[in-house]
Amino acid sequence: MRLGGEHARHDDGQFEHWRQAVSTAFVPLAVVSTAEDGEARFTGTLRTTALGGLQLSEVGGRAVDVRRTRTSIKRSDPGLVKVGLQLSGRGVIVQDDREAVLGPGDFAVYDTSKPYDLHFAGDFSMFVLMFPRELLRIASRELGTVSARRIRGSTGMGALVSPFLTNLHHSVVTGTMPTTPLVEDAVVDLLSAAVQAEAPADATAPGATLLLRVKSFVDAHLHDPALDTATVASHHHVSTRHLQKMFEADGHTVAGWIRHRRLEKCRRDLKDVRFRGESIGTICARYGLVNSSHFSRLFKDTYGVSPRAFREQELLSISV
Structure with missing residues (x-):
């Protein structure tokens, strides 16, 4: 079930459909609801489109945990990197024994070839870019030093990249995204610069x-x-x-x-x-x-x- 360019909304009793859609749109994932009995019924959103070799997705929901396990990696490992920009709510990304707590405007990179966890305690929405690992212009061995590091949207390179990603998300939602390959290159260049700026000094x-x-x-x-x-x-x-x-x-x-x-x-x-x-x-x-x-x-x-x-x-x- 791929929702290319579409907007999907699933109400109470339809969590399973949203879970399957998320796992299909990205890579095989284990998704569970952590909502307590009596909470408002589940509503999930998923919108995805492509920009050259990049997949751009908006995903939202309420009180869920997402896990990329070693078993799911063995089933499918296409060698992809994901960058998650928190749009609303609060999210936590865990990988390589690090934890990035993201508020709106913050983002982080993570590698689908390694196990990772995502935690969303309440309502949330996230803009996710997914693309082949080799497009990210940092050495492969450096990726392990920068995964699950919070890149603040208010300081440094993050203050430059976060508004750019926010505007890119808006163009996806409104259907006004430019199709020129130069935009794809610009996205990758900016993400690479922001991620490399977060790498520890001894990694570069x-x-x-x-x-x-x-x-x-x-x-x-x-x-x-x-x-x-x-x-x-x-x-x-x-x-x-x-x-x-x-x-x-x-x-x-x-x-x-x-x-x-x-x-x-x-x-x-x-x-x-x-x-x-x-x-x-x-x-x-x-x-x-x-x-x-x-x-x-x-x-x-x-x-x-x-x-x-x-x-x-x-x-x-x-x-x-």
């Missing part, structure tokens, strides 16, 4: 900082067909061996990361209505993949569908 070691610089360099030079491990290493004055070890520690190879980012950019443009007049060859060449036949094979191997079929499906879904 020189190696982690260098890895972030390298990834930014790769993204800025995807258009160059000659971009490879040696080019990246030379630009950053490190050996190819050292560069490979950095990426291996992050769970990737340099060549694999370059290929992944190129495919993701192509995938994004193929579903963008602004580029519907451009050929597939033009789009893949824009990101350094000059052999369109090779690109088509890579794309199908990665996403299970050809670029042409993917594009037709996406553009059809937009026009319906």
Whole structure:
């Protein structure tokens, strides 16, 4: 039951439907009501839509506990990160032996590949962004140091990002959300900056900082067909061996990361209505993949569908 762009409301006796909808819209979750007998009947809301590779959801309810268990992770681990912005009420996020108590305007990041708990004692609403972990521009090993840390919406980077997320939520509710890929990039950039600012000083070691610089360099030079491990290493004055070890520690190879980012950019443009007049060859060449036949094979191997079929499906879904 996916409620893409829809608004769902479930009254007393319908908690089970809301519970199933929440678990389906996100990742497998255990959701229980903690309301006491005699309290007002349960009312839950769920609204979800997409912005490129981001899933944007508004979820609300009353007196519930949500748990991501090791069992549910074994059932499905798509490698996603969630960012929860508290809209109303009070929420608690627990992960990695930390607890973030969120009031309206506060937000926190958490990793769906690890167990976590969410507690809402009363009425609440939360805006949740969910996206592939690799989009968050911090090293994978840093994520464990920042999960379930409260990022205040009133100070520091939080004071910049929280109003942005609030306005993004408003655009989801009103159906006025811009579809340009630049907005998706801006959201990820701001979230990455806010999360990195919360990382402990010893987590942002020189190696982690260098890895972030390298990834930014790769993204800025995807258009160059000659971009490879040696080019990246030379630009950053490190050996190819050292560069490979950095990426291996992050769970990737340099060549694999370059290929992944190129495919993701192509995938994004193929579903963008602004580029519907451009050929597939033009789009893949824009990101350094000059052999369109090779690109088509890579794309199908990665996403299970050809670029042409993917594009037709996406553009059809937009026009319906």
